Amino acid sequence: MPLPKLRIYNRQKAHAIPLPWLRRIGKAALPGCFAALKSPDAPLASLPEIEITIVNDTDIARVHGDFLDDPTPTDVITFHHGEILISADTAQRQCLDHGQSVDYEVALYLIHGLMHLAGWDDHEAEEAREMAKRQEAILSNALKAD
Numbered sequence: 402m403p404l405p406k407l408r409i410y411n412r413q414k415a416h417a418i419p420l421p422w423l424r425r426i427g428k429a430a431l432p433g434c435f436a437a438l439k440s441p442d443a444p445l446a447s448l449p450e451i452e453i454t455i456v457n458d459t460d461i462a463r464v465h466g467d468f469l470d471d472p473t474p475t476d477v478i479t480f481h482h483g484e485i486l487i488s489a490d491t492a493q494r495q496c497l498d499h500g501q502s503v504d505y506e507v508a509l510y511l512i513h514g515l516m517h518l519a520g521w522d523d524h525e526a527e528e529a530r531e532m533a534k535r536q537e538a539i540l541s542n543a544l545k546a547d
Contacts, residue, residue: 404431405448405483409511413457416489418507422547426508427453429546430515433539439520448483448518453511458490477510477517485514508543512536 407427411418438446456464458474464486466472476495478486492506499506513523516536523529 404428404435405445406450407431407453408450409453409455411455411489412460413455413489415457416455416493416503418455418489419504422504423508423511425547426540426543427511427515429543430508430512430539433535433542434512434515434519437516437519437521437535437539443518443520444481444483445515445518445520451483451485451515451518453485453487453514455487455489455507458488461486461488461491477514479514479517481518483518485511485518487511487514505540509536509540512539512543 407424409420409424409427411420434445461478462472462474464478465475468478474488474491476488476491487507487510489503489507492510493503496503496506513532513536516532521528521532521535523532
């Protein structure tokens with residue numbers, strides 16, 4: 402099965418996210434996310450295309466409320482049909498706490514969304530720790546490949 406095609410869009414204006422760089426990072430991260438598939442039935446195993454859209458907190462909070470009954474902003478929302486929403490505003494806040502650039506934080510969120518499509522869940526502490534460890538390793542490898 403070929404790797405899915407990534408389509409990345411920036412629908413917010415406050416943060417200048419370098420989309421060509423983010424596309425390269427996403428493409429370089431896909432093999433690591435495939436290697437981390439939790440099951441052959443995980444959505445990532447069969448998606449021909451994944452759409453990643455960078456939005457602001459207002460937009461992601463609306464979607465969060467509509468689909469998950471929580472009207473607050475969040476970092477990433479992943480839909481199993483192959484859509485990932487990333488909040489650039491949340492990335493801007495979190496990057497300061499993590500000592501990273503906003504670009505790095507957005508790239509990490511992209512990989513986080515891909516990991517959800519690979520069948521990972523971060524609701525249980527143990528799996529969240531393992532997921533975080535794997536996504537950091539995948540991002541590190543993708544940055545080296547860039």
